[in-house]
Amino acid sequence: MTVSTRILTGPDLAVALEDVARLRIAVFRDWPYLYDGDLDYERDYLRAYQSPGAVVVVAEQDDRIIGAATGAPMRDHADDFSAAFVDRPEALDDIFYCAESVLLPDYRGRGLGHAFFDAREAHARQLGHRFSAFCSVIRPADHPARPAGYRPLDGFWRKRGYAPLPGVEARFSWKDLGQPEATEKALQFWMRSL
Numbered sequence: 001m002t003v004s005t006r007i008l009t010g011p012d013l014a015v016a017l018e019d020v021a022r023l024r025i026a027v028f029r030d031w032p033y034l035y036d037g038d039l040d041y042e043r044d045y046l047r048a049y050q051s052p053g054a055v056v057v058v059a060e061q062d063d064r065i066i067g068a069a070t071g072a073p074m075r076d077h078a079d080d081f082s083a084a085f086v087d088r089p090e091a092l093d094d095i096f097y098c099a100e101s102v103l104l105p106d107y108r109g110r111g112l113g114h115a116f117f118d119a120r121e122a123h124a125r126q127l128g129h130r131f132s133a134f135c136s137v138i139r140p141a142d143h144p145a146r147p148a149g150y151r152p153l154d155g156f157w158r159k160r161g162y163a164p165l166p167g168v169e170a171r172f173s174w175k176d177l178g179q180p181e182a183t184e185k186a187l188q189f190w191m192r193s194l
């Protein structure tokens with residue numbers, strides 16, 4: 001199976017957003033997000049990627065998008081995310097936000113995670129950003145939906161030079177699978193210098 005990656009910006013990026021929305025719904029259903037998503041919400045959320053500095057890196061096989069990673073200048077992303085940096089010394093204009101990395105399970109473990117980060121970090125450097133950041137949901141270790149043998153991605157992120165920022169968390173609400181309504185979740189920010 002040959003998988004290729006492509007970097008999309010500007011008008012080219014818009015054509016991939018529907019696929020990104022579907023991938024987010026499919027991939028984020030799994031632990032640790034447990035996201036019970038809907039396409040209308042996704043379309044609204046993905047409007048942030050219509051900013052001039054946004055990027056989508058797609059992984060494709062036979063002209064089908066099987067994975068995607070998104071990013072945008074932090075200032076252009078949701079206020080819920082940028083507000084977490086209000087007490088940080090870094091200027092928001094210096095931070096590039098690496099948002100989603102979603103990849104169908106059959107394609108994991110082939111280096112695409114690195115390709116996603118490499119492309120977004122290179123894009124951020126071209127825009128003049130000094131830092132790259134992302135966030136991950138915080139779930140308790142004893143959560144009943146946590147799969148046996150689950151391995152968090154912390155080691156992968158640390159090898160790429162990211163470290164968690166103590167006390168820098170975003171709050172965001174979504175509906176968990178099997179729950180009647182959305183509840184607020186804490187998301188831990190990680191960052192590295194570019």
